[in-house]
Amino acid sequence: MSVRQHTTFHASTPVDGDGVGASDLERGSAAMRLCFKVNLACYVFGLVAFTAISMMDGDGEFEMALPAAMWGVGVAGLGLVTVIIELLVAERRRG
Numbered sequence: 001m002s003v004r005q006h007t008t009f010h011a012s013t014p015v016d017g018d019g020v021g022a023s024d025l026e027r028g029s030a031a032m033r034l035c036f037k038v039n040l041a042c043y044v045f046g047l048v049a050f051t052a053i054s055m056m057d058g059d060g061e062f063e064m065a066l067p068a069a070m071w072g073v074g075v076a077g078l079g080l081v082t083v084i085i086e087l088l089v090a091e092r093r094r095g
Helices: 022-056 065-094
Strands: none
Touching: 022 065
16 A cells, blocks of 8 residues: 555545644654654663763762763763754744
């Protein structure tokens, strides 16, 4: 079966000029928010684990600072993408 046979749009689903249904945009936006929340929770757990690793070696230095910072940059990048998508979806809703 082709993809076209599985794709059905109901008359109640508003479709914009690009052929994307409003409900598709809402689901995508919700998926990005969930993705960010999961990544943020993993980051917090990772920081706890990195702190424990650094404390166990006994030299008083935080060796895991660079990996924690780079992971934080990744989470911040995902957060930025999530904010941009939210702004775009809000703009589509208005106009």
